[in-house]
Amino acid sequence: MKLSAWAKTKGISYRSAWKMHKSNKLPVRSEQLPNGTILVFPEDEKIEQAAIYARVSSGDQKKDLDRQLLRLVDYAIEHRILIAEKVKEVGSGMNGQRKGLLRLLANKNINLIIVEHRDRLTRFGFSYLEASLKSSGRKIIVVDSTEIQDDIVRDLHEVIVSMCARLYGKRSAKNKADKAIRAINKDVDNA
Numbered sequence: 001m002k003l004s005a006w007a008k009t010k011g012i013s014y015r016s017a018w019k020m021h022k023s024n025k026l027p028v029r030s031e032q033l034p035n036g037t038i039l040v041f042p043e044d045e046k047i048e049q050a051a052i053y054a055r056v057s058s059g060d061q062k063k064d065l066d067r068q069l070l071r072l073v074d075y076a077i078e079h080r081i082l083i084a085e086k087v088k089e090v091g092s093g094m095n096g097q098r099k100g101l102l103r104l105l106a107n108k109n110i111n112l113i114i115v116e117h118r119d120r121l122t123r124f125g126f127s128y129l130e131a132s133l134k135s136s137g138r139k140i141i142v143v144d145s146t147e148i149q150d151d152i153v154r155d156l157h158e159v160i161v162s163m164c165a166r167l168y169g170k171r172s173a174k175n176k177a178d179k180a181i182r183a184i185n186k187d188v189d190n191a
Contacts, residue, residue, distance in 0.1 A: 001039065001040055001041075001042055002037060002038070002039060002040075003017050003018065003021060003030065003037075003038035003039070003040055004017075006028070006040040006042060010082060011084075012083075016077075018038070019077075020077060020080075021038055021040075025077055025078065025080050026040065026080065027080045027081070027082050028040045028041055028042055029041040049082070049084040049085075049109050049110050049111050049112070050076060050081045050082060050083055050084060050110070050111065050112040050113070050114060051083070051084060051085040051086070051087060051104050051107075051110045051112070051113050051114070052069065052072040052073065052076065052083055052085070052086045052087065052113075052114050052115075053072075053087045053089075053100070053101065053104060053113055053114065053115050053120065053121060054068040054069040054072060054086075054087070054088050054089070054115075054116065054120065055088070055089045055090070055091065055093065055098070055101075055120045055121075056068070056089075056090055057090070057091070057092055057093070057174075058090065059090055061090070062090065065088050065090065066088075068116055068120070069086060069088055071116060071143070072114055072115075072116060072143065073086075075114065075143050076114060081112065081114070084109070084110065085104070085107075085110065087100035087101070087103070087104055088100070089101065092123075093119050093120070093121075093122055093123035094122075094123045094124065094162065101121070101122075105129075105133075108136070110138065111137065111138050111139070112138065112139055112140075112141060113133070113138070113139075113140045113141070114140075114141045114143065115140065115141070115142055115143065116142075116143050116144050117142065117143075117144050118142055119158070119161070121140065123158055123161065123162060124158055124162075156181070156184075157177060157178075157181050160177040160180050160181065161174055161177040
């Protein structure tokens with residue numbers, strides 16, 4: 001199959017597919033003929049359907065939402081993951097009625113959900129959500145490796161973010177919570 005036809009079936013532009021071929025990041029085997037035509041072999045293709053999920057808390061962060069989505073697309077291309085769906089939402093991480101997220105979770109054809117941070121998906125209960133998806137052969141990839149790893153610190157961080165959101169408003173809650181965590185860590189280190 002020609003690269004252009006393959007790209008069309010995947011809903012991506014020919015140029016994106018060509019860049020993936022040139023950087024050797026196509027999720028299928030490809031070969032360029034002497035006349036320049038690029039052939040792909042879809043029978044070698046992974047059937048994994050991935051979705052990218054990006055979320056910000058308020059409307060004034062829409063530029064951040066677009067940048068977040070671009071970083072996730074770059075990650076998917078770098079790791080040879082085909083994107084079946086892109087979801088962008090503006091809303092609280094504590095809101096359980098986000099339509100885009102609910103649609104992704106209900107879609108059994110989506111095997112993989114890619115998010116930048118755990119809290120972009122949900123503020124609380126990430127482990128439950130991850131276990132539930134895992135039981136049906138699906139998974140979540142969290143891109144940012146600089147996240148807090150210690151469970152107790154992460155739980156404390158989530159509680160502080162939640163309380164700050166109520167006290168100070170959702171827009172500045174994360175910054176104030178991060179500042180509080182840094183102060184706590186500094187006190188622990190000095191003790």
